[in-house]
Amino acid sequence: MAQVTAVEAQQWLVEKIAHRLGVAPGEVSPEVFFDELDLDSTEALILAGEMESWLGFELGTTTLWYHPTIKDLAAHIAEESSQRASA
Amino acid sequence: MHLVHPGALAAQVHRTLAEALPEGVGLTVLDLSALPEYWEAALTGGRAETTVEAIAERLAAELMGPQFALVGWSFGGVVAQAMIELLPAERRPERLVLLDSIAPTEEYQQPDEALEPPLLLNWFAMYLGAKRGRPVPLDPGALAGLGVDDGLPLVLDAATASGALLPDTPLPGLRKLYDTYVDGLLRNNRLTAPYRPKPSSVPLVLVKAERSLIPEDPTLGWQPLAPHGLSLAVAPGDHYTMLTRPDAAQAIARLVHPA
Numbered sequence A: 001m002a003q004v005t006a007v008e009a010q011q012w013l014v015e016k017i018a019h020r021l022g023v024a025p026g027e028v029s030p031e032v033f034f035d036e037l038d039l040d041s042t043e044a045l046i047l048a049g050e051m052e053s054w055l056g057f058e059l060g061t062t063t064l065w066y067h068p069t070i071k072d073l074a075a076h077i078a079e080e081s082s083q084r085a086s087a
Numbered sequence B: 001m002h003l004v005h006p007g008a009l010a011a012q013v014h015r016t017l018a019e020a021l022p023e024g025v026g027l028t029v030l031d032l033s034a035l036p037e038y039w040e041a042a043l044t045g046g047r048a049e050t051t052v053e054a055i056a057e058r059l060a061a062e063l064m065g066p067q068f069a070l071v072g073w074s075f076g077g078v079v080a081q082a083m084i085e086l087l088p089a090e091r092r093p094e095r096l097v098l099l100d101s102i103a104p105t106e107e108y109q110q111p112d113e114a115l116e117p118p119l120l121l122n123w124f125a126m127y128l129g130a131k132r133g134r135p136v137p138l139d140p141g142a143l144a145g146l147g148v149d150d151g152l153p154l155v156l157d158a159a160t161a162s163g164a165l166l167p168d169t170p171l172p173g174l175r176k177l178y179d180t181y182v183d184g185l186l187r188n189n190r191l192t193a194p195y196r197p198k199p200s201s202v203p204l205v206l207v208k209a210e211r212s213l214i215p216e217d218p219t220l221g222w223q224p225l226a227p228h229g230l231s232l233a234v235a236p237g238d239h240y241t242m243l244t245r246p247d248a249a250q251a252i253a254r255l256v257h258p259a
Helices: A006-021 A041-055 A070-086 B011-020 B036-042 B052-060 B075-086 B117-132 B148-162 B171-192 B246-256
Strands: B002-005 B028-031 B070-073 B096-099 B204-211 B230-238
Touching: A006 A041, A006 A070, A041 B117, A041 B171, B002 B011, B002 B075, B011 B028, B011 B246, B036 B171, B052 B075, B052 B171, B070 B075, B075 B096, B075 B171, B096 B246, B117 B148, B117 B171, B117 B230, B148 B171, B204 B246, B230 B246
Parallel strands: B002 B028, B002 B070, B070 B096, B096 B204, B204 B230
Antiparallel strands: none
16 A cells, blocks of 8 residues: 555645536645535545545544645645655 | 434535425434434444434424425435324324335344345445545446445446546545445334334335336335325435436425425
């Protein structure tokens, strides 16, 4: 499993969310809270499933609660990915 | 009027019914999603650390006013029926209206394995169509004999063709949505399996959707729990869209508050 950096995770999230919202990636701020994005629960779960497939591991159900922005989540993913790569 | 809502769709879906009620009649939705021990089970493998009785007791405390009508949709009907039996006789509603609700009776108290993939995939397609406001039509029998891995791509194709999902929706993304949906159903199935309901103290009115979850059973198993009568009615739409279609809401409103 390849290790994912915070920059890569953030870029991936911004691109996917921009695509789902039909806007340019530059219009999606990494600082914005997920619940402020115009993603409904269906879109959010589909995105989560796509992300887990890309990462190769599942994220806990409380992850978005503790990491509620793209930037926070990307940092968490990088940390988790690093731990798994070195395990 | 109070309506017990088991989640799956946002509680706001009942706005259509609220608008169809006679003037002066308000609608209070008792949303099981507000109970963490129930809601979180759909995200953590479908095992809720609670019981039907405990949920009913919690919700019965929310019933306001000396007189009220009570309605339960889907698993909410099971909880609503349990709630009535917790109330003193003078506070019970005249009848309980069940919206496409499957009875917690022997016929439907089944192990998880009884919920086979073709049945679940068909329900999921129905749910997805309602959630996205675009029906997801599947050929009858297309899923027969298929497992999830073979059947879910057919749902994905139908959903993208109908516009319910974006054309490039990835299968792993849809799988996450499907797994969460199924965990919600399993949670309800596991809550129902050990539950031993009392027969209803009030008449029951079952409103089946035209496209019900179980089309072949006209009573959805409620007869043994209805010593004071079981009336049957049909509303347009499927298990989910019966909540948002104005014609279905009109029909349900007439049953809850007969003129």
